[in-house]
Amino acid sequence: MAENKKYLQGFLVLxxxxxxxxxxxxxxTGANLFxxxxxxxxxxxxxxxxxxxxxxxxxxxxxxxxxxxxTIALHIVLNYSYNYFILLSDKYFxxxxxxxxxxxxxxxASMMYxxxxxxxxxxxxxxxx
Amino acid sequence: xxxxxxxxxxxxxxxxxxxxxxxxxxxxxxxxxxxNSDITLSDFRGLKKIGQNLDGGNxxxxxxTEIKKIKTNSGYTVKALFHPSRSYVYKTNIIGGDKLLKHxxxxxxxxxxxxxxxxxxLTEHKKDNIDIDNLLKEFKALENQMQMEYDEETYHSYxxxxxxxxxxxxxxxxxxxxxxx
Numbered sequence: 001m002a003e004n005k006k007y008l009q010g011f012l013v014l015x016x017x018x019x020x021x022x023x024x025x026x027x028x029t030g031a032n033l034f035x036x037x038x039x040x041x042x043x044x045x046x047x048x049x050x051x052x053x054x055x056x057x058x059x060x061x062x063x064x065x066x067x068x069x070x071t072i073a074l075h076i077v078l079n080y081s082y083n084y085f086i087l088l089s090d091k092y093f094x095x096x097x098x099x100x101x102x103x104x105x106x107x108x109a110s111m112m113y114x115x116x117x118x119x120x121x122x123x124x125x126x127x128x129x
Numbered sequence: 130x131x132x133x134x135x136x137x138x139x140x141x142x143x144x145x146x147x148x149x150x151x152x153x154x155x156x157x158x159x160x161x162x163x164x165n166s167d168i169t170l171s172d173f174r175g176l177k178k179i180g181q182n183l184d185g186g187n188x189x190x191x192x193x194t195e196i197k198k199i200k201t202n203s204g205y206t207v208k209a210l211f212h213p214s215r216s217y218v219y220k221t222n223i224i225g226g227d228k229l230l231k232h233x234x235x236x237x238x239x240x241x242x243x244x245x246x247x248x249x250x251l252t253e254h255k256k257d258n259i260d261i262d263n264l265l266k267e268f269k270a271l272e273n274q275m276q277m278e279y280d281e282e283t284y285h286s287y288x289x290x291x292x293x294x295x296x297x298x299x300x301x302x303x304x305x306x307x308x309x310x
Contacts, residue, residue: 017138021142086151
């Protein structure tokens, strides 16, 4: 049971990773659906192969076929949700743009603070001596 | 730990890809057709996908328009919208940019023409129980076909004569449906 849960988790995570890789691939190559489907199959099979090796389970041809079909189904669901989100995006992007600007202003501040930390430690140490 | 890392990587990659569909770093809300005269090339704020080109060339523009249904107290109405953050131009200060802008704006006029046709249909069949989603789908297909014909015949504004005749055609089509503005 625990192993099944672990397997399902792995499948979903790798599915999400495959989808995001495909989206990035689309940006760089403008790949068509057929090439994308093949790429999904290959990326996912390799990923699931390594995943299953970690779980020490046997991998049959039938299992591969099932995982590839399941990946395509998962990809369709993710793609549909993605497109739906883009369609609805105008409702949210005003807030998203604001949030991003806020994050972008926080990042340099936190980086400065992180850079400052070793100095602070160093100064404290000097005082301790 | 590995799961969290992979989910993190995926979410970052998806966030990057969304920016190429809707440039949320330089976002602007959709513009209605009633404000079409205010549109300039600097309103084209979207990003081009890296591998995207027009017959091998990189100097092009594209406009993203939409017919959107809006629920009102008395039923539904439709609006033609231009999405600045999803539309792209290779450079905003182009010599002879007016020609390119005109071509793109006429794509928006086509969307408005189809929206007016749909408004007419909705007004005429107000009392009938019509399936608006199906109708919208049908009209969107019609719009796509007209947009494609426009691009093919004018070759993206390259054929000046054809471009002018399409402009005349679209203007008169819009005029015929002026009461459904």
